[in-house]
Amino acid sequence: MGHEHENHNHHKHNGHNHNSEHIEKESPQHERHEHHANHDHHQHNHAHHEQEHSNENPSNHGSGGHGGHHEHMVEEFKKRFWISLGLSIPILYLSPMIQMLLGYEVSFPGDTLLLFLLSTIVFFYGGKPFLLGAWDELKGKSPGMMLLISLAIVAAYVYSTLTAFFIEGSDFFFELATLIVIMLLGHWIEMKSLMGASKALEELIKLMPKDAHKIDEAGNIIEVTVEDLQPGDRILVKSGEKIPIDGEIYEGESTVDESMLTGESVPVEKGPGMEAIGGAVNGDGVLKIEVSKTGNDTYLSQVIQLVSDAEKTKSKAQGFADIAAKWLFYVAVVVGIITLIVWGSTGDIDFALERMVTVLIIACPHALGLATPLVTSRSTAIAANNGLLIRNRIAFESAFRVDSIVFDKTGTLTEGNFGVTDIYPTPESDKDELLKLAYSVETQSDHPIAKGIVKEGKDNGIQPYDVKDYRNLTGKGLVATIDDAEVTVISPGAMRAKGISFDEKTYEKLAEQGKTVVFVLKDNVLQGMIALADIIRESSYQVIKELTDRGIETVMITGDNSRVANYVGEKLGLTKVIAEVLPHEKSDHVKQLKQNGNKVAMIGDGINDAPALAEADLGIAIGAGTDVAIETADVVLVNSNPVDVLNIIKLSKASRRKMVQNLAWAAGYNIVAIPLAAGLLYNIGFVITPAVGAAVMSLSTIICAINAQLLKID
Known part of the structure; x- marks a missing residue:
């Protein structure tokens, strides 16, 4: 109020070219709703759940749009798990393989048909998420967990149906049921522990006022919607109101708080001839503004587009479990085909089919479905106890690889x-x-x-x-x-x-x-x-020192003026200071830092940080920041303490180690089991049976569960 901040006088914002050529002018309101594709459960490609939502308009969503959608998916997996588990009990009881193992016998007219019908329900109802996910992975030419699971359950179902009614051989109905139940459990555990879902675009859209006070040719004030405004229209902005749209002030003086948009910590003095940004908050004065930009050309619309583009790019990343599953899928297909050809050449087609199906089922171990979800669940709980909210699992997994950490100044390094x-x-x-x-x-x-x-x-x-x-x-x-x-x-x-x-x-x-x-x-x-x-936050000194000691580059990018920025940078001992930048320039600087394969984390709290948070390999929001920053981030520091960044890196490293160990336990025995299942030692009288495979899988699953519980921050 009335305090002219002299240090900002050179920075009058007239030069803020919000029409930057770097930003595509494509309507965010009509953008496909792919921006939440990068979050959590998409490392297992649940894209089929998104298809029905893909053409939704972000502005039509309530504030809980995606959160509710995510909760619905958790409930869906939970329901499928319990129903499939209930059906699996009679399947196991009726299974000839289990009868042989436990030494009992069940025989009545239609027992095989009942076993087939129950297994068919489990296959189509319980297996539906995996089958649809596999189809999405095939279309995207990126095989992962869904395709590996589907390969195993389809092979088990088709072969078991053949053995039940058409050919000689042992059925795999019990393997089919247990595999689906355990995989549903794994996905339910993982998704339950990661309830965060991106609403960044919705939060950005909510920032824009819906109405404006238009001044007509006679000088009368009429209430109109922002969509009705055209370039050249004149509007009135009262004290304390949000500026509804970009324009040029032609009458009135006031201070305008642009900190959430530009990052400048001091409210900016505004007068005739100066630019006003839609979404900024007017101070005590009354301003009359001539509209200069509407629709997709406005500053905030371009920020929305930047966030949308960056999130879609990030969504292409694959989780560690998916990468392991991809290679297991290739191994299973290649070994399965070789097995069928080699044994088929002997003329015993029934035996060749049985060996191939055993290979395909064993290639997808039950423990693989729990190897990462159990670590995910444990690490999410540890994170929550330490004031960290993990929203994007894939980004968090790679946090330990970070080479550079970019900090916003106002509200992040400073209070x-x-x-x-x-x-x-x-x-x-x-x-x-x-x-x-x-x-x-x-x-x-x-x-x-x-x-x-x-x-x-x-x-x-x-x-x-x-x-x-x-x-x-x-x-x-x-x-x-x-x-x-x-x-x-x-x-x-x-x-x-x-x-x-x-x-x-x-x-x-x-x-x-x-x-x-x-x-x-x-x-x-x-x-x-x-x-x-x-x-400057007291904790900022500690975090910068520790990051520097770890060999991580510390960079501050701020919309504030260079004098302020350099003072803070010198006090903290930052590696690099970049000042007087706009949001799209922040994300450009993050892109530059990512060159040559560098992994970059960004920590911010404001709307102006959202594009850079989305662009970074790991976006971290201060919990006391804006909803937009929080919704865009991969991890939220609930206690608003920058020191917690160190815990992110430590927990990420510990989680990765446990995941590697669990995947080694889950898939390691495949190195031995797959060749044996293929019949490599058949000539000396040793061949792995489905029963032996099931026993080893159970042991592997137990080891994974115990190992996950031993996770802690180093």
Whole structure:
């Protein structure tokens, strides 16, 4: 309110080219709803669940659109699991293989038909998510977990049906049922532990006001929707309102809070001829704006497009389990075909089919379905206990590989709140009196600088004077009457305009450090100056030091001016500082850092950080930040403490180690079991039977479960 931040004068935002050629002007409202494809459950390609939603308009969603969709999918897997489990009990009881193993016999007319019917229900009902997911993986030419599971259950179902009614051989109905039940359990566990789903685009869309006060040709104010506005229309923005759309101010003066959009920590003084950004919050003044951009050309629409594009690019990543499953799929197909050809050449087609099916089933071990979900569930619980909310599993898995971490400044490395750093009274005044005068006047204002001075006054236990005749001097400062004296708190620009001299050397030293300076006058006589700055978080020093010690590059990218940024960068010992950048430029810088295969994490809290958070290999949001930043991020720091970044890296490394161990247990025995299932040692009388395979699989699953529970942050 009224405090002109001189350090920002060169940064008047006229040069903010929101029409950047870097940003495609494609309608985000008509964008396919693929932006949540990158989250969690998509490492197992549940894309079939998305198809019915793929043409939805983001603006039609309620705020819980995707969260509700995700919860629905969890419930769906839960329901399929319990129903399939219930049906599997009689399947196991009726299975000839289980009867032989446990030494009992069940025989009644139609027993084989009943076994077939129950298995058919489990195959089509319980196996549906995997069959549809496999079809999506085939279409996308990216085989993974779904295709491997489907290969095993289709082979088991088809072969078992043949043995039940047409050819000689043992059926695999019990293998089919147990495989589907365990895989459903694994997916249910994993999805339950990862309830986060991206609503970033919806949150961005919600930021835009729906209505505007249009000024017609006769000067009347009429209420219209933002969609009705055209370039050249004139609108009125009242104090405290959001600016509805991009335009140029032609009348009025005010301070505008653009911090959530541009990252600049101090509200910007705005007047005629200056640009106004849709979504920014107007201060005390009234502004009249001529609309310059509408629809997809507006600043916020382009931010939406950037986030959408970056999220879709990230969604192509594959999880570690999917990569393992892909190779197991190739091994199973190749070995299965070779087995069929080799044994088929002997003329015993029935035996050849049995060996091939055994290979295909054993290639998809039961433990593989639980190997990563159990680690996922455990690591998600550990993360939650340490104030970390994991939203994108694939991004989190690779956090331990990060080479560079990019920090936003305002609200991330700093508290986002101004605090008094220096007080310089004149020889005629004293420090306490100077602060008391400023504190008394500033209690009447809600400007960030005023809040900083008021906090300092309260922290020092000062009792403010009674204040009368308070006035805001727009663009200059504040004035009030205290004990019949006029007390003014004004900016350096206002001091120069008044022709009042001050200690330029001290002022320049403070300005070089990126601090904001205000002057206190009593009856036009200078009492002293007070310097304020965005307070650096105490925890920021620790996290930068530890990251540097680990050999990780630390970079700060901020929309704030270079003086402020360099001061913070020097204090913290950052590797690199990049200042005065716009959101699309932030994401461009992240792209540059990602060149040469570097893994980049980005930590931010504002709307202006959303495109960069989406672009980074790992997007991390401060929990106290905006909904947009949180919805765009892969991990959220619930306690808003940057030090928790270290826990992300440590937990990611520990989780990866457990996943490798579990996948080794889950798939390791395949190295032995697949060749034996193929009949490699048949000539010396040794061949692995489905019963032996089932026993080894059970042991492998138990080992994976125990190993996952041993996970902890190193």
